Amino acid sequence: MHDIRIIRENPPAFDAGLARRGLEPLGTLIAVEDARWRAVSTALQEGLARRNEASKAIGAAMGKGDTATAEALKAEVAELKSRLPELEAEEKALAEAVQTRLAAIPNLPAADVPDGADETDNREEHRWGTPRSFDFEPRDHADFGPALGLDFEGAAAMSGARFAALRGPMARLHRALAQFMLDRQSGANGYTEVNPPLLVRSEALFGTGQLPKFAEDLFQTTDGRWLIPTAEVSLTNLVREQILQEAELPLRFTALTPCFRSEAGSAGRDTRGFIRQHQFEKVELVAICTPEQAAQEHAHMVAAAEGILQALNLPYRRMLLCTGDMGFAAAKTFDLEVWLPSQNTYREISSVSTCADFQARRMNSRYRPEGEKGTRFVHTLNGSGLAVGRTLVAVLENYQNADGSVSIPPVLQPYMGGIDMLRPA
Structure with missing residues (x-):
């Protein structure tokens, strides 16, 4: 607002x-x-x-x-x-x-956001890692994944398109990724772990900017509640209609949750595979802070997301989004794009945004500066740390072998109970 x-x-x-x-x-x-x-x-x-x-x-x-x-x-x-x-x-x-x-009016862009019409005008800020050189033609995860336990047909039979079921070691690898991310964000990176509601009222979605504009992209229950499209909604609304003390800030929250999106506006994109699903899991990062802390919190959140990719040794690049490609509530956004060998390109795996006081005004979330009687609106930030399904896709494709197996990244092996490779059934 x-x-x-x-x-x-x-x-x-x-x-x-x-x-x-x-x-x-x-x-x-x-x-x-x-x-x-x-x-x-x-x-x-x-x-x-x-x-x-x-x-x-x-x-x-x-x-x-x-x-x-x-x-x-x-x-x-x-x-x-x-x-x-x-x-x-x-x-x-x-x-x-x-x-x-x-x-209905989106947030205004920060002064240092580049002008542009769409993603072609985004600006690359940083690149990390070198894409692997394969001695065979790398395959799309949708082609070799089913033999490893990535079940699209079984899920489609019960739920329709854009759903998947994960079986055996594939399910364990997905869980390992999620737990590794959550451990890293709630440990070294200083975010407080939260187990939040997955069902919220309309006021919560209005507060973070999904309503009223993006109602068609959401799932609503028969009692009027909504399934969260991202834990950003639940975590940011933890401070709705509250007056915080300056000494409490910044607050940093993280959560691993299922997310639900109808993807109504994405027809025809990524219809194969595990990249764009109606239901997926994500480790979300949210920060609540003073205006003076916002730039530092943005940098900290970007580093927290990048650290996961670096630990997994997945090549990526950081993009500063232009004015025409930012989300509704964002004032400035960095996208992290991971390398996918089958597509020979980088694909978005995390968006990290600072929203200034845009969401706080919609939620009426304030803080009282030390020594002052009045209150000010907090600043809010959010980002993926990371999207678990897309990270799974990146691991499968970057660590694939010629025989259809997939090596487990060393950092995940302690979560895999001794499994160091996924092998075709």
Whole structure:
């Protein structure tokens, strides 16, 4: 959510930020709607105050025997009582219209985010590792994975497309990756492990920015709750409607959860394999901090995600997303893209974003600076540390062997109960 005061004070500056997102100017329109709302709100408050004042004056006039004044006051109160409900309804409608318009506008990009229309304008910031040279033609995980326990057909028979079942050592490798990530993030990287709800109310999804814009990409239950598309929703909303103390910050949370996305906007992309699923697991990272801490927390979170890829010896690159490719709530985002031999390219495996106070305003999450009576909105950050399924795909493809087997990365072997290789059944 945007600060309406900033829009009031300088609509052109707000429109300049929207233009960087490729959006039409709205600053002047919002300012006009806001001015109308405030005028009606002022008239309503003045009317309520006058009604109370006149009501009290009736008794005083009657006590003095001033019948004419009393009758005039009664007429005024009656007129106010008939007019105030209309003002109340108009004030409510105008307030909702302003809030609805603000809720649909994405966050404005930070000053150092490059301008651009889409992913082709993203900027590579760093590259780590050297892609492996194979002495055979590397295969797609969807082709050799089924012989190792990656079951697409069985899952499709019960659930439809974009689901998979993992069997035997393949399931254990998936679990090993998840546990390794969670141990690393909750240990050396200082994130507090959380086991959060997977079902949330609409207010939680509104708070992090998934609603109302992305309702079609979500799964809703019959009682009105929603399955989380990412643990970012649950972890960030842990501080909704709270006032924190500055000494508590930063807060760092991590969670391993299933995530559920209908992928309605991704028809035709990655229909084969394990990359784009309706249900997947992810280790999420969330930070709640002061504005002054946000840049350091962003760097820390990026390093925490990169550390997993480095420990697995998976080549990757870090991309700074342009204005046209950022998520709705993000002010600045780094994507980590892992090397996939079968595609001979890098594919996104983690997005790490700082959202400034955009989500905090939607959640009404504040902190009280030391020595101050007032409060300020916190800043929020989130990122994947990492997406477990996509990391599994990267391990399978980068560690594949000519005979269809897959070597287990050394860092995962302690989690595998002595298994150092997946072999075809």
